[in-house]
Amino acid sequence: MSSNYGHKVKISIFGQSHSDAIGVVIDGLPAGEEIDLEKAQRFLDRRAPGKNAYSTPRKEGDQVQVVSGLFQGRTCGAPICAMIENTNTKSKDYDQLKDLPRPGHADFTAEMKYQGFQDHRGGGHFSGRLTAPLCFAGAVCLQILERRGIAIGAHILSIHEGKDESFNPVDITKDELVQINEKAFPTIDDGVAEKMQEIIQKAREQGDSVGGVIESAAIGLPVGIGEPMFDGLESKLSSILFAIPAVKGVEFGEGFGAAELLGSENNDSFYYIDETGEIKTKTNHHGGSLGGISSGMPLVVRTAFKPTPSISKEQSTISLKEGKDASLKVVGRHDPCIVPRAVPCVEAAMAIALLDLYEENRK
Ligand SMILES: Cc1cc2nc3c(=O)[nH]c(=O)nc-3n(C[C@H](O)[C@H](O)[C@H](O)COP(=O)(O)O)c2cc1C
Numbered sequence: 001m002s003s004n005y006g007h008k009v010k011i012s013i014f015g016q017s018h019s020d021a022i023g024v025v026i027d028g029l030p031a032g033e034e035i036d037l038e039k040a041q042r043f044l045d046r047r048a049p050g051k052n053a054y055s056t057p058r059k060e061g062d063q064v065q066v067v068s069g070l071f072q073g074r075t076c077g078a079p080i081c082a083m084i085e086n087t088n089t090k091s092k093d094y095d096q097l098k099d100l101p102r103p104g105h106a107d108f109t110a111e112m113k114y115q116g117f118q119d120h121r122g123g124g125h126f127s128g129r130l131t132a133p134l135c136f137a138g139a140v141c142l143q144i145l146e147r148r149g150i151a152i153g154a155h156i157l158s159i160h161e162g163k164d165e166s167f168n169p170v171d172i173t174k175d176e177l178v179q180i181n182e183k184a185f186p187t188i189d190d191g192v193a194e195k196m197q198e199i200i201q202k203a204r205e206q207g208d209s210v211g212g213v214i215e216s217a218a219i220g221l222p223v224g225i226g227e228p229m230f231d232g233l234e235s236k237l238s239s240i241l242f243a244i245p246a247v248k249g250v251e252f253g254e255g256f257g258a259a260e261l262l263g264s265e266n267n268d269s270f271y272y273i274d275e276t277g278e279i280k281t282k283t284n285h286h287g288g289s290l291g292g293i294s295s296g297m298p299l300v301v302r303t304a305f306k307p308t309p310s311i312s313k314e315q316s317t318i319s320l321k322e323g324k325d326a327s328l329k330v331v332g333r334h335d336p337c338i339v340p341r342a343v344p345c346v347e348a349a350m351a352i353a354l355l356d357l358y359e360e361n362r363k
C-alpha cells in the first residue's frame with residue numbers, strides 16, 4: 001500500500017481503524033527543533049471523535065505516544081515514530097459489509113484489489129481514523145513552520161446549503177488565523193455556525209449525511225517555495241489533500257471560478273509597497289501560487305468533502321456471496337458530516353506539504 005509522502009520531510013502512515021494502533025513515522029525533519037508535545041496533543045484533540053453531536057459516537061482518547069525521534073524535547077535527526085492506540089472498536093458492525101459493500105466507501109474496491117484479504121473492520125486502512133497520525137505529523141510540521149514565520153488556518157466555508165464568508169484573499173492576518181483555529185466550530189461568521197450544526201443534525205435524524213467545503217490559508221510564505229511541474233505548490237498540496245478520505249475537490253485561489261473570468265479580470269496586477277519595497281498583487285485570484293511557486297501572497301485553498309458514505313437509510317448494493325442485487329442498511333457509529341473534524345486534517349496536510357517544500361528550497 002502506498003502510504004508514504006514527501007521528498008525531504010517524509011511521512012509514512014500505518015495501521016487500520018480496528019488494529020491495535022495507528023501511527024506515523026516522520027523522517028527528514030531538521031534537527032534541533034523543539035517540539036511541544038502538549039501543544040501537538042491539543043491540535044489532535046480538535047479532530048478526535050466522540051466529542052459532540054455532529055461527530056461519530058466512537059470515543060477515542062487519541063493520546064499520542066512518541067516512541068522515538070525526540071531527545072531532550074527536540075528533533076534529533078532520527079525518525080520520529082508516534083503511535084495512537086485504537087481503544088473503542090466495535091468490529092461486529094462490519095460483519096455484513098464483507099458481503100454487502102457500502103455504496104460510497106472503499107469496501108468494494110478494496111475487496112476487488114486485495115481479493116478479500118483487506119482488513120474491512122472500520123474501513124481498515126481507508127478509514128478517516130488514519131487522519132489522526134496525519135494530524136500529529138502536521139502538528140509537528142506546524143510548530144517548525146511557525147518558527148519560520150509561516151501560519152496556517154482554516155474554516156468551514158460551507159456545509160450543504162449553509163455558507164460562511166470567505167477569507168479576504170489579499171489580507172489574511174496571523175491573528176485572524178489564530179482566532180479561527182481556537183473556535184470549536186470554526187466559521188468566520190459566528191451566526192452561520194449554528195445553522196450549519198442544525199443542517200448536520202437534520203441529516204443525522206433522517207439517517208442521511210451532508211458534505212461541505214473547508215477553506216484554508218497559509219501566510220508568511222516567502223516568494224519562491226515550490227518546484228516546477230510535479231512538485232509545484234498545487235501539485236504537492238493537492239496530492240496530500242486528496243489523501244484525506246472523502247475529499248473530492250481541491251481548488252486554489254479563484255479555482256474553477258477562474259474559468260469564467262476574462263484574462264483582464266483574473267490577472268492580479270503587481271505593485272510595490274512604498275515603505276518596504278515588497279512586491280504584492282492588488283487582487284489574489286492566483287491564490288498565492290504562480291507556476292507552482294509561492295508569490296508571497298496568501299496561499300488560499302478550498303477542499304470539498306463529499307457527504308459521509310455510511311448512512312442508515314436503506315440503499316441498493318450487491319451481495320458478493322450470492323452474486324445478486326441486494327439492499328443494505330448500514331449500522332454502526334458514523335459522522336453525519338466529516339467537515340467539522342476534517343478542519344485540522346486540512347491544516348495538517350498543508351503543513352506537511354509546505355515544510356517538505358520549504359526544506360527542499362533550503363537544499
Ligand atoms: C475525519 C474523517 C472521518 C470520517 N468518518 C467517516 C464515517 O464515520 N463513516 C464513513 O462512512 N466515512 C467516514 N469518512 C470517510 C471515509 O473514510 C471515506 O469516504 C472512504 O474511506 C472512501 O474514501 P473516498 O471517499 O476518499 O473515496 C471519514 C473521513 C474523515 C477524513
Ligand SMILES: C=C(O[C@@H]1CC(C(=O)O)=C[C@@H](OP(=O)(O)O)[C@H]1O)C(=O)O
Nearest residue numbers: 049056058122123127128129332333334
Ligand atoms: C474513529 C474515527 O472515525 C471513524 C471513521 C470511519 C470511516 O469509515 O472513515 C468510520 C467510523 O469508524 P467506526 O465504525 O470504527 O466507529 C468512524 O468512527 C476517527 O476519525 O478517529
